[in-house]
Amino acid sequence: MGIEFAPLNIPLRRRLQTAAVLQWVFSFLALAQCCLATFILLALSDWWMLVLLYAGWLWLDWDTPTCGGRRSQWVRTWSMWDYFRDYFPVTLVKTVDLDPKKNYIFGFHPHGVLVAGGFGNFCTEATGFSRLFPGLTPHLLMLPFWFRVPLFREYIMCGGLVSSTKSSLSYLMSRPEGGNVAVIAVGGSSEALDARPGALMLQVRNKKGFIKLALKHGAQLVPVFSFGENELFDQMENPSGSPLRRLQNRLQSIMGVSLPLFHARGVFQYSFGLIPYRKPIRTVVGQPISVVQTPCPSSEDIESLHKLYLDKLTELFEQHKHEFGLEDHQHLTFT
Template sequence: MADSYWSSETIKSSDGTESVVSKLPRKNSFLEDTIAVLTLLSWFGWVWLGPWLLLGILFAAIFWASKLAITTLVVVITLTFLPAGNIWWAYRSLPLWDVWRRYFSMRLVTPPKDKFLEPHGHYLLAEFPHTVYPMGSWLGLPLCGQKGTGLPQNLRGGIASIMFQLPIVKHNYAWAGCMPAEYKLMLAHLRQPGASLSVIPEGIAGIFLAEDLQDEVIFLSKRKGFVRLAIQAGADLVPVYHMGQSQLLTFWGAEKLSRRWRASIGIFWGAWGLPLPRKRPIISLVGAPIKVKQEDHPSQEQIERVHAEFVASIKLLFDRHKHLLGPEWAEKELRIV
């Protein structure tokens, strides 16, 4: 990312607060953009069509005794039980990540360099919005620990546990550094020396708030479990907001059923009506950490106090930097429900 993230400048907001902003990355070549489109379309297309293809294969295996279908099912079942593995650093270093980030003209905003997050610090990054797919969170994970980004090194991403029950999908996430967003697992990880974690507190609820054309809307007022997690682990809480992420995909589905099953039940689309994210810019805002005092059994009052501070911080983070995406975004408000 030498051309995108190591080259940055310091800017001041209207209230005089300084931030470090990575400069606009170079444009992809035609070949690079083609690769970005094909790989993104393949990934999201598999999510789109995969369940129907598996049903078709199952039908062919049972009713037609198709050898190809039976073999495919055996492979899928085998991959399902194959351990997801751990971070694969070679995977996180693939040039394809750069191609994707340039496709979305992704930029990074952090506090001033003297207030960068410590490389081996102890943080819980709470990232918003969830939207149909948290592209900013996904593309930002491999940047952690890279010189000049201001992001911690030993950071894992907590994602829905159901993702670790799906073949191929679970390996992809594990190689990138993700882990199941199960409270005990996340707490155990955060209690390791120098460990950090990123979570997306909205969960399924955030999918149904995406793509409000007037304002940005996030589900945060009742989400307090991540605050309890930070306090119990003694991890400083870092607000993160990915501007532009809400405009990439549109979702239509059954909200109540999705919440009950803890998985998105519905259909989504983007560019040209396909399962392809729209080519819109993303700016990832990383705020200053909120100091947290460790408590094994935090009181509700303590949780409420830290939560209120977090809400104020993420709203201020958004208001200070929303103009970076242009006049249209400068008029947007961040609504918290």
């Protein structure tokens, strides 16, 4: 099979879109390793005093990712994110107004390979979150591991990313003044192993920690479905029970992060590479589920709210699937 090269006369606007997405893919896959290598090399050089000073800062600042993070409105409004948005494009769809005096847990589905919709909508202002939901501050939760990487942690916190620990979520949801939104990719990194075009399987049946915390803090639950999230990359076949899937599951249990073997297109050709396909992402924010604060929720309370959440998520999907090109026979599957 031949390689399909990109034409030479592509408009500058589209080249800038590709460059913005390339930067994002690099940040997701390699920036942390580069930051760590830079930190080590500086420590072994004549600049070791600078590393020592940063290490002291790191010690003082260690808990920030679990205490609301340190967002930068300047970084969130970089014009680069507008090019990132337009590449796919990414659209944030609002269905109802949300009261800024309350705290919310957004359950984001599906995880996809690299959570492109989650990043574009909640870590940047490119799709207009602050305009659509005035008074609310979004925080996308990310594995704690990444906040231990020197320098890299500063960059990701600028976008509003915070640690996905229970204490981090509790901190956000316990703010009495309200206005906080914790965005959780509920399926987690394990769901990324099933992310491929056409996939509608969500790993959510046993994910109840966010339900318990919503009850404990009286946070409103909001189902969010990102149509097109799984269409961005192809992935090597790894059915449950296959040698590849067993290896991936083993590595995930050791490292805490999954390693989907994905591919899509390249920068100058369309046949192979790690740049996502240009497929539209429409992230629909559903209606909030009212939650009565229950400091010590019983298992029955958790099960009941979890079932209601899955019902509302299914309802949201069914209401909007035709609008975004899905067929009648396509339904969500929960595992």
